[in-house]
Structures are given as C-alpha cells and as structure tokens.
Amino acid sequence: MNANWSLSNLTERINMSSVFVEQLMWVAVGLIGVVTFISLLALVLVYAERKICAHIQCRLGPMRVGWHGILQTLADGIKLFLKEDIIPDEADRLLYFLAPFFCLVATLLSLLVIPLSPQVQIIDVNIGVIYLGAVSGFGILGVIMAGWGSNNKWSALGAMRAGAQMVSYEISTTLSLLVIVLFVGSLQLSEIVLSQQEGWWIWRAHGVGVLAFILLLISSVAELNRTPFDLAEGESELTAGFHTEYSGVRFSFFFLAEFINMFILAAMMSTFFLGGWMPFHIGQLTAFNAAMDLIPPAIWFIGKTSVMIFVFMWIRWTFPRLRVDQLMKLEWQVLMPLGFVNLFLAAIVVLTNFYFFA
Amino acid sequence: MSESKYTIGNIDISTVKSKRPIRKGTLYNLVTGFMSLMKGMKITAYYFFHTKEVVTEQYPENRETLKISERFRAELKLKKDDRGFLNCTGCNICAQNCPNGSIEVIAMKGETNKKEIDRYIWHMDSCTFCNICVQVCPYDAIEMKPNFESSALDRRLYIYQLNKYAGPTKKNLDKLEDPADMQRLVNLIKREPYKGPIPLGMQQGEEHNFNHPEPVKKIVVKKETAKDVVKKDV
Numbered sequence: 001m002n003a004n005w006s007l008s009n010l011t012e013r014i015n016m017s018s019v020f021v022e023q024l025m026w027v028a029v030g031l032i033g034v035v036t037f038i039s040l041l042a043l044v045l046v047y048a049e050r051k052i053c054a055h056i057q058c059r060l061g062p063m064r065v066g067w068h069g070i071l072q073t074l075a076d077g078i079k080l081f082l083k084e085d086i087i088p089d090e091a092d093r094l095l096y097f098l099a100p101f102f103c104l105v106a107t108l109l110s111l112l113v114i115p116l117s118p119q120v121q122i123i124d125v126n127i128g129v130i131y132l133g134a135v136s137g138f139g140i141l142g143v144i145m146a147g148w149g150s151n152n153k154w155s156a157l158g159a160m161r162a163g164a165q166m167v168s169y170e171i172s173t174t175l176s177l178l179v180i181v182l183f184v185g186s187l188q189l190s191e192i193v194l195s196q197q198e199g200w201w202i203w204r205a206h207g208v209g210v211l212a213f214i215l216l217l218i219s220s221v222a223e224l225n226r227t228p229f230d231l232a233e234g235e236s237e238l239t240a241g242f243h244t245e246y247s248g249v250r251f252s253f254f255f256l257a258e259f260i261n262m263f264i265l266a267a268m269m270s271t272f273f274l275g276g277w278m279p280f281h282i283g284q285l286t287a288f289n290a291a292m293d294l295i296p297p298a299i300w301f302i303g304k305t306s307v308m309i310f311v312f313m314w315i316r317w318t319f320p321r322l323r324v325d326q327l328m329k330l331e332w333q334v335l336m337p338l339g340f341v342n343l344f345l346a347a348i349v350v351l352t353n354f355y356f357f358a
Numbered sequence: 359m360s361e362s363k364y365t366i367g368n369i370d371i372s373t374v375k376s377k378r379p380i381r382k383g384t385l386y387n388l389v390t391g392f393m394s395l396m397k398g399m400k401i402t403a404y405y406f407f408h409t410k411e412v413v414t415e416q417y418p419e420n421r422e423t424l425k426i427s428e429r430f431r432a433e434l435k436l437k438k439d440d441r442g443f444l445n446c447t448g449c450n451i452c453a454q455n456c457p458n459g460s461i462e463v464i465a466m467k468g469e470t471n472k473k474e475i476d477r478y479i480w481h482m483d484s485c486t487f488c489n490i491c492v493q494v495c496p497y498d499a500i501e502m503k504p505n506f507e508s509s510a511l512d513r514r515l516y517i518y519q520l521n522k523y524a525g526p527t528k529k530n531l532d533k534l535e536d537p538a539d540m541q542r543l544v545n546l547i548k549r550e551p552y553k554g555p556i557p558l559g560m561q562q563g564e565e566h567n568f569n570h571p572e573p574v575k576k577i578v579v580k581k582e583t584a585k586d587v588v589k590k591d592v
C-alpha cells in the first residue's frame with residue numbers, strides 16, 4: 001500500500017520484478033475500486049445537485065422515479081448508455097474519440113492519491129501536490145481535444161475559453177496549496193493530513209490560511225467550469241461549449257468527469273484545510289477529543305467533503321455569470337497578486353513560528 | 359434623492375433619480391461586491407432550508423387540493439351576471455384583435471332591434487392565451503379562467519361555443535320594464551350549442567367554411583320592437 005514511489009528508486013523497482021508485479025496488482029485492484037466508487041459517487045452527486053438546485057429555486061426536483069426521485073439518476077444513466085452515439089461527419093475522429101477518456105482518466109488519476117481515510121489511499125506519492133497539479137492539467141487537454149475534434153465553432157470557442165480559464169486559475173489553486181505546503185514542509189498528502197492532528201490548517205494558519213482557503217474556493221469553482229465561471233459551457237451563448245456534439249456514452253463520460261472533479265476538488269479542500277480524515281479536536285479537552293475519535297475517519301472525510309460540495313452547488317445556483325474579460329481580470333489582477341502576497345506572508349509566518357499550536 | 363423644487367401645490371412631482379453606479383476604489387468594490395454575494399447566498403440558503411416555499415404542485419396526485427392562481431389563463435369565458443345575461447354586444451373587436459384569429463363572433467339584429475350576439479366561437483387549438491381579447495373588449499364581456507384540464511384527443515373538440523344562451527345584451531334587457539317580459543324574451547330565442555362546421559378538413563369530405571348553417575338574416579325581426587313582440591304574445 002505504502003508504495004514509496006519516487007523517480008530515484010523506480011529503476012530499482014523494475015529490476016525487482018516480483019515487487020513490481022505486486023505493485024502493479026495493487027494499482028489494478030485500486031483502479032477497479034475507483035471505477036466502482038466513481039460510478040456510485042456520480043449517481044449520488046447528480047441526484048444531490050438536482051435536488052439542491054430545485055430547492056434553491058423553490059422547486060421539488062425529481063419526484064417520480066423511486067422515493068422522492070431517488071432512482072432518477074440511475075434511470076438517466078441507463079438512458080444515456082442506450083442512446084445513439086452520434087459522430088459529426090467532419091469531426092477529427094481520433095481526437096473526438098479520445099477526448100472523453102482523457103477527461104475521465106485525468107479525474108481517475110487524481111482520485112488515486114486522495115487519502116480517503118488512514119487505511120484507504122491507493123497510492124501515497126511523496127510529491128502528491130505536484131502530481132495533483134500535473135494530472136488536472138491532463139483534463140484540460142481532454143477538453144481542448146473535444147472542442148477541436150468536434151469541428152464545431154461553439155465547441156471550439158468553448159474549449160478555448162475552458163483552456164484559458166483552467167490554465168489561469170491553476171495558478172491561484174497552486175499558490176494557495178503552496179501555503180499549506182510551506183506550513184507542513186511536505187508534498188505528501190498523508191503527511192499533510194497527519195500534520196493537522198492538533199488543529200486544521202484553516203485556523204491553525206490563521207489569516208493566511210483563511211485567505212488561502214477562499215482563494216482555493218474561488219479558483220476551484222473556476223476550474224470546475226461551474227457558474228459563476230461557466231463560460232466554457234455557457235448554455236445561453238455556446239449551447240454547451242466543448243461537449244455540444246457529444247451524445248450517449250461519450251457525453252456521459254464528460255458528465256461523470258465533471259462531477260468527479262467536483263468531488264476531487266472538495267476532497268482537496270478538506271484535505272488541505274479542513275484536516276482530511278482527522279477528527280475535530282479542541283486543544284486539551286481530552287474527553288471531547290476522545291468522543292470525536294469515536295467517529296470513524298472515513299465519516300469525517302465524507303462529512304467535510306460533502307459540506308464543500310454543498311458549498312460548490314450553493315454557489316453555482318446563486319451567483320450570476322461573469323464576462324470573459326471579467327473572468328481573466330479577476331484571476332490576473334486580483335487572485336494571483338493576492339495569492340503571491342499571501343504566500344509571502346505565509347513564508348514570514350512560518351519563519352517566525354507565529355502560528356497556533358506550533 | 360428627490361429635489362423638492364418641482365412641485366405642484368404641496369405635491370412633490372420631482373422624479374426619483376436612480377442611484378448612480380458607485381465608482382469607488384477597487385478595494386471598496388471588492389468588499390461591497392463580496393457582501394452582496396453573501397446576501398444572495400443567504401437568500402438561496404433560506405429557500406433551500408424552507409420547504410414550505412416550494413411552489414411545485416404534484417399535479418395528478420393532488421388534484422383535489424390543487425392550488426392554482428386566479429390569474430392563470432386557460433379558458434376563455436363570457437362573463438355572465440347572476441341572471442345569466444351577457445355583456446357581449448357582438449361588436450367583433452375581440453375577433454379583430456386576436457393575433458391568431460381564434461375568435462369568431464357571429465352577430466345578428468335581434469328582438470330588441472339592436473345588434474346582439476348569435477354565436478361566440480373560440481378556437482382553443484390556435485389560441486395562445488395572450489389575453490389580448492380580454493383587454494380590448496370595450497364592454498368587459500369576456501374573461502380568462504384558470505380551468506386548465508381541457509385536453510382532448512380530437513382537435514375538433516377544441517372549438518368552443520361560449521354562449522349557450524344567445525340574445526339581447528344585458529344592457530338592452532335591463533331597459534325592459536317587466537321582469538316577466540325579460541324572461542320570455544330570453545326563452546323565445548334560446549338556441550342549441552354550436553354544431554357548426556369543422557375547420558381545415560379534419561374529416562374527409564367535410565368542407566372548410568365558417569358559414570353559419572342558418573343565415574343570420576332570417577331571424578331578424580324588423581320594425582317590431584321587443585316590447586311589441588311581448589305585448590302581441592300576451
């Protein structure tokens with residue numbers, strides 16, 4: 001489990017074939033687990049999204065299939081799989097076929113390193129933060145391929161916007177993650193969780209942590225292409241952006257990737273700022289802390305992630321959409337400078353040991 | 359915001375100036391913008407947690423307790439008073455103003471020697487429920503009602519004749535002195551519901567014309583006034 005993967009000993013591992021095969025088996029089992037996990041997760045998330053948006057808009061949402069429409073997403077999934085898979089005549093077929101897989105694989109790869117609980121983490125890479133940044137860039141590639149391959153002006157425009165947006169907002173995401181990396185002194189996600197034994201970084205790193213949290217919240221909404229930053233899909237102007245031409249199973253892959261991405265970003269926020277699977281502890285209150293320890297870590301993780309997912313949905317169904325230039329202005333003129341200043345302040349805080357429970 | 363130099367007597371007629379957009383520093387705008395976003399979040403959170411605010415109706419199940427707005431426009435009706443008299447004079451203004459030509463008003467000269475409505479035909483299949491007919495009617499004779507359960511499998515069933523009773527308008531009837539005369543007059547010219555032609559050849563062999571089976575002029579009684587008719591019969 002604790003696959004100590006790093007470039008230096010990778011070559012050694014290949015020579016030790018039995019160990020290597022073992023690792024390979026582990027990854028395969030992990031992948032199967034992850035695929036099952038994401039299918040279930042997508043069902044739950046789509047249902048939650050529809051219900052939450054309905055209630056925010058004074059509606060009821062799905063009510064017919066099953067109790068309170070609980071089987072609606074399952075029915076929709078079956079429908080999507082049975083639907084005709086239409087390929088535009090002029091499409092660049094290779095890119096068109098590969099794009100949904102790129103998007104899905106990118107999310108799968110990010111899911112591998114998220115520590116769901118102390119026991120469940122498929123690979124614990126020692127460069128976790130860099131890995132996450134790199135792999136999420138892979139998803140952008142899928143989006144751009146989809147837009148270009150569809151040979152449709154709306155798709156191409158949507159893909160360009162998505163690309164520009166995701167690349168820009170990746171900067172502030174990374175800048176706010178780096179704040180925590182400075183505090184922890186490690187890029188390994190399990191280390192980051194363990195370092196929050198005494199307190200979660202959002203208040204342990206007081207002002208700097210809160211600002212970094214808000215920055216990450218904004219930039220992850222932008223990376224998810226959700227309102228108020230859904231220019232890439234802007235239904236009113238681009239019909240659906242990069243996945244206009246997709247239908248059936250391929251469309252469902254994009255859909256899946258979008259929702260899993262939401263889970264991953266929520267999980268990242270809870271891992272970095274809200275203590276991951278760490279129970280909630282207050283200083284020296286031993287009895288209280290012991291009571292909190294009784295709740296299993298997986299529940300803590302799921303609870304925190306659900307709260308973050310709710311916040312994402314809440315934001316999506318409340319805020320109006322930004323214009324393209326406003327979007328870019330927000331990133332390059334507000335968030336990025338703030339991120340740098342914040343990182344600088346964080347460095348000072350770390351050097352002077354001026355944070356709580358040091 | 360108002361400046362009180364524009365007055366008529368005591369009344370201040372100066373218009374309220376709309377707030378000019380605030381052009382302050384970036385930081386100020388950032389803070390106020392953030393606050394207003396939070397306000398929006400508060401409102402949506404309120405709706406999320408208060409299920410009593412939900413407006414959706416679970417229609418076929420709650421058919422008995424269905425709440426539907428009075429202003430919902432689903433059915434055109436001629437207004438009737440408690441005696442069953444109509445306001446409609448057959449002036450045809452509603453038909454002329456209907457953007458879809460969904461109304462046909464067939465008028466005649468009646469017992470009171472005034473124009474009165476013979477048949478009022480509404481083609482619901484081409485109506486968009488725009489309410490224009492109700493708004494243009496100078497006599498306030500028609501209204502839109504919220505009874506929406508009107509589905510049918512045959513397009514011909516969407517042609518309604520709105521008046522079962524045809525006859526003099528309420529205004530003219532009110533001019534009669536004896537209430538008994540009035541009732542007589544109403545009974546005298548009672549006609550059956552619409553059985554007229556069907557549009558656009560929905561059935562083979564049926565021609566599309568709106569000519570009324572009975573020519574309007576036949577019923578016209580000349581020279582005799584309503585009172586005369588009544589007297590003769592008595």
Ligand code: SF4
Binds near residue numbers: 445446449453463496
């Ligand atoms: S409904 Fe009104 S507008 Fe139409 S014919 Fe009657 S009186 Fe005239």
Ligand code: SF4
Binds near residue numbers: 455459484485486490
């Ligand atoms: S509601 Fe509009 S479309 Fe319908 S009959 Fe009246 S004027 Fe015509």
